[in-house]
Amino acid sequence: xxxxxxxxxxxxxxxSFAPGRPYEGFFDVEDLHRHLRTFHRHLVGERGMDAVRAxxxxxxxxxxKGIVHELIARNLAVDEGVHVDPESxxxxxxxxxxxxxxxxxxxxxxxxxxxxxxxxxVGITGAxxxxxxxxxxxxxxxxxxxxxxxxxRTRRARAEGLRPRALYLxxxxxxxxxxxxxxxxxxxLLRVAAEEDLLLLEDNPYRLFGATDERPPTLKALGGExxxxxxxxxxxxxxxxxxxxxxxxxxxxxxxxxxxxLADQLSRIKSMVTVNTPPIGQALIGGLLxxxxxxxxxxxxxxxxxxxxxxxxxxxxxxxxxxxxxxRGVSWNSPAGGFFIVLTVPxxxxxxxxxxxxxxxxxxxxxxxxxxxxxRPLPHLRLSVSLLTPDEVERxxxxxxxxxxxxxxxx
Amino acid sequence: xxxxxxxxxxxxxxxSFAPGRPYEGFFDVEDLHRHLRTFHRHLVGERGMDAVRAxxxxxxxxxxKGIVHELIARNLAVDEGVHVDPESxxxxxxxxxxxxxxxxxxxxxxxxxxxxxxxxxVGITGAxxxxxxxxxxxxxxxxxxxxxxxxxRTRRARAEGLRPRALYLxxxxxxxxxxxxxxxxxxxLLRVAAEEDLLLLEDNPYRLFGATDERPPTLKALGGExxxxxxxxxxxxxxxxxxxxxxxxxxxxxxxxxxxxLADQLSRIKSMVTVNTPPIGQALIGGLLxxxxxxxxxxxxxxxxxxxxxxxxxxxxxxxxxxxxxxRGVSWNSPAGGFFIVLTVPxxxxxxxxxxxxxxxxxxxxxxxxxxxxxRPLPHLRLSVSLLTPDEVERxxxxxxxxxxxxxxxx
Numbered sequence: 152x153x154x155x156x157x158x159x160x161x162x163x164x165x166x167s168f169a170p171g172r173p174y175e176g177f178f179d180v181e182d183l184h185r186h187l188r189t190f191h192r193h194l195v196g197e198r199g200m201d202a203v204r205a206x207x208x209x210x211x212x213x214x215x216k217g218i219v220h221e222l223i224a225r226n227l228a229v230d231e232g233v234h235v236d237p238e239s240x241x242x243x244x245x246x247x248x249x250x251x252x253x254x255x256x257x258x259x260x261x262x263x264x265x266x267x268x269x270x271x272x273v274g275i276t277g278a279x280x281x282x283x284x285x286x287x288x289x290x291x292x293x294x295x296x297x298x299x300x301x302x303x304r305t306r307r308a309r310a311e312g313l314r315p316r317a318l319y320l321x322x323x324x325x326x327x328x329x330x331x332x333x334x335x336x337x338x339x340l341l342r343v344a345a346e347e348d349l350l351l352l353e354d355n356p357y358r359l360f361g362a363t364d365e366r367p368p369t370l371k372a373l374g375g376e377x378x379x380x381x382x383x384x385x386x387x388x389x390x391x392x393x394x395x396x397x398x399x400x401x402x403x404x405x406x407x408x409x410x411x412x413l414a415d416q417l418s419r420i421k422s423m424v425t426v427n428t429p430p431i432g433q434a435l436i437g438g439l440l441x442x443x444x445x446x447x448x449x450x451x452x453x454x455x456x457x458x459x460x461x462x463x464x465x466x467x468x469x470x471x472x473x474x475x476x477x478x479r480g481v482s483w484n485s486p487a488g489g490f491f492i493v494l495t496v497p498x499x500x501x502x503x504x505x506x507x508x509x510x511x512x513x514x515x516x517x518x519x520x521x522x523x524x525x526x527r528p529l530p531h532l533r534l535s536v537s538l539l540t541p542d543e544v545e546r547x548x549x550x551x552x553x554x555x556x557x558x559x560x561x562x
Numbered sequence: 563x564x565x566x567x568x569x570x571x572x573x574x575x576x577x578s579f580a581p582g583r584p585y586e587g588f589f590d591v592e593d594l595h596r597h598l599r600t601f602h603r604h605l606v607g608e609r610g611m612d613a614v615r616a617x618x619x620x621x622x623x624x625x626x627k628g629i630v631h632e633l634i635a636r637n638l639a640v641d642e643g644v645h646v647d648p649e650s651x652x653x654x655x656x657x658x659x660x661x662x663x664x665x666x667x668x669x670x671x672x673x674x675x676x677x678x679x680x681x682x683x684v685g686i687t688g689a690x691x692x693x694x695x696x697x698x699x700x701x702x703x704x705x706x707x708x709x710x711x712x713x714x715r716t717r718r719a720r721a722e723g724l725r726p727r728a729l730y731l732x733x734x735x736x737x738x739x740x741x742x743x744x745x746x747x748x749x750x751l752l753r754v755a756a757e758e759d760l761l762l763l764e765d766n767p768y769r770l771f772g773a774t775d776e777r778p779p780t781l782k783a784l785g786g787e788x789x790x791x792x793x794x795x796x797x798x799x800x801x802x803x804x805x806x807x808x809x810x811x812x813x814x815x816x817x818x819x820x821x822x823x824l825a826d827q828l829s830r831i832k833s834m835v836t837v838n839t840p841p842i843g844q845a846l847i848g849g850l851l852x853x854x855x856x857x858x859x860x861x862x863x864x865x866x867x868x869x870x871x872x873x874x875x876x877x878x879x880x881x882x883x884x885x886x887x888x889x890r891g892v893s894w895n896s897p898a899g900g901f902f903i904v905l906t907v908p909x910x911x912x913x914x915x916x917x918x919x920x921x922x923x924x925x926x927x928x929x930x931x932x933x934x935x936x937x938r939p940l941p942h943l944r945l946s947v948s949l950l951t952p953d954e955v956e957r958x959x960x961x962x963x964x965x966x967x968x969x970x971x972x973x
Binding site: 153170172173178179180187191205206207209210211212244245247248251255274277278280281389391392393419420422423424426427430431435 | 623659
């Protein structure tokens with residue numbers, strides 16, 4: 152992603168459909184102070200700490216698994232109806248650290264491999280590369296995951312002497328494909344996972360941002376210990392807190408005759424990565440959760456509205472500007488939520504073309520081949536709709552369609 | 563360290579000489595708010611950001627290498643007279659992440675190994691275990707590092723087909739030994755490192771806390787690109803910010819025909835570990851540095867006083883309580899600063915004995931074998947003097963000497 156950031160930095164005036172960042176129009180510095188005070192009051196009030204212990208909780212080294220685990224458990228109960236033991240939660244420095252901890256724990260041996268629904272978020276492939284764990288792609292297909300391909304891949308890997316440990320996927324409004332698994336597919340996936348003895352690593356940062364209020368149950372809600380939940384507050388609160396978490400309630404052998412949740416093994420690894428998640432960041436997220444009664448759906452009503460508006464505006468704007476798209480070989484998907492739309496064009500898309508788009512047309516997006524890993528250009532580009540104002544969307548679409556027209560030789 | 567934490571949790575009323583935590587008597591929650599406001603003013607004032615960009619810097623994803631690198635460079639110039647390019651600094655989630663990034667970068671191959679002056683801080687051995695990089699101990703000896711042993715170890719490892727990449731050490735008031743390298747030894751170490759083609763990983767969290775104001779130059783000041791500086795603000799500011807850094811100005815091949823500082827390679831790794839260090843934590847440290855004109859020696863005058871007083875009180879208290887220590891086979895070192903004192907006793911010390919000390923005598927300390935790695939009990943225990951009040955020191959010493967007396971059969 153380094154090159155993509157460089158292009159963005161070189162073209163600060165370009166309209167960018169590139170970054171998967173949350174909308175920033177509602178950020179307010181005073182919120183940080185208020186959340187910190189709210190959490191401090193919680194320490195002293197609800198948790199009964201004296202002033203010395205409350206200060207210690209904020210200033211000193213702390214519990215490796217975190218200090219807002221109970222608040223996160225309450226958040227999961229309110230938003231998802233999922234009830235987990237707070238002791239099975241590890242609070243992490245963003246969801247990225249959660250991914251790293253889980254993969255490091257699963258990768259006990261060079262034969263251990265990860266399966267991932269492809270196209271796949273670069274954060275998980277990066278973490279896998281870091282722990283030297285190969286990633287085997289599984290086709291997404293129209294259902295969001297191709298279960299036949301999952302079974303075939305798993306069995307082929309085992310026949311080759313590999314040990315597929317888990318399948319990583321984003322079941323709601325995936326990054327980058329926008330795909331969502333319906334409830335039936337989720338149940339079928341859990342059956343396959345049980346039959347093939349695979350863990351499911353469920354990553355779900357965009358789940359609250361659907362086009363409607365309907366949501367199928369999470370995999371965790373349906374699958375219990377078959378599922379490790381990778382959690383992020385980057386989109387539902389703000390990225391700068393760098394607070395994520397993992398729910399890992401699978402019983403594992405911790406050595407010395409002790410059995411405990413996988414979370415305890417992750418905690419040991421975490422003590423060698425970051426020691427503990429900054430309590431100040433945890434305090435900010437804790438304060439926000441307390442302020443909203445642990446209901447992030449309600450806390451994000453304005454943001455949900457922005458994402459719905461932007462998605463509709465981009466989809467409508469593409470249709471209005473390219474009424475003859477089909478005959479020109481251009482198409483796009485219509486995800487039921489999330490941040491991303493995939494535009495398909497009749498020409499290969501690579502970083503060189505992105506550079507051209509930035510320089511000559513003032514519009515940025517993400518070449519889809521970055522989410523496939525073999526580096527070969529693909530005829531797809533990802534549009535993120537999360538960060539822009541309505542005016543920027545209009546200007547950006549004009550430029551984007553100008554770029555596509557030019558490539559089609561019609562400018 | 564899990565077991566040590568468990569013992570501490572089971573005995574909340576014990577006097578603890580165990581944790582290497584900074585003194586907490588001067589922490590004040592209002593400081594957090596003030597530092598955040600100071601840093602925000604700096605973004606808008608000194609760095610000329612408008613309100614939108616300043617909010618973005620605090621709330622959004624940010625620069626992987628961090629946003630207080632320039633302030634850290636100024637801090638190094640003021641406190642150490644070391645001038646480094648801010649682009650060679652990576653701001654990390656505590657010094658632990660800095661260690662992990664550096665070892666992951668150095669460990670390109672299973673033959674790569676790390677040398678470390680022994681006894682050694684468990685954070686570096688943990689990070690090495692995580693990246694599957696063996697650690698070869700180097701004797702400390704009276705000078706703080708035994709250069710003959712360093713040369714012998716390095717050559718033996720090479721003869722065995724291994725690739726020793728770097729030597730890790732804490733040159734000032736080491737954890738746990740308390741040893742300090744004088745300026746002559748530092749220069750000799752740099753010559754050996756050049757001859758043997760080793761990087762030096764300099765970790766220096768206790769450096770400001772000397773018994774006097776005299777300080778030999780840092781290895782970085784003397785050795786330039788031969789030295790990677792691992793930095794921590796956990797002791798000079800507070801651990802809860804979880805802000806550390808690494809200065810890595812060594813030129814390396816970054817691929818694609820690009821050469822750049824090692825920091826840029828570390829940045830790529832960091833993007834797969836934590837994405838970026840929480841900007842809020844960076845803001846707190848940045849605000850503190852700004853408030854004190856980048857002079858942490860001055861900012862820590864009260865703390866320096868506490869550590870000097872405590873160290874003197876423990877050393878004096880041991881001598882007063884055990885005038886016949888020598889004939890009883892008991893001794894201790896007298897480090898010229900830092901948090902730690904090593905007590906030597908004529909019996910082996912292990913976790914079982916610590917448990918007994920906690921239960922029967924109400925006093926905690928750290929068995930030294932934890933810093934050696936082979937798990938065999940040693941006749942040494944580490945006392946940390948950083949966290950206690952004068953009353954606690956007196957009570958703790960009474961209990962500690964009671965425990966030693968009992969073990970010597972004289973109670």
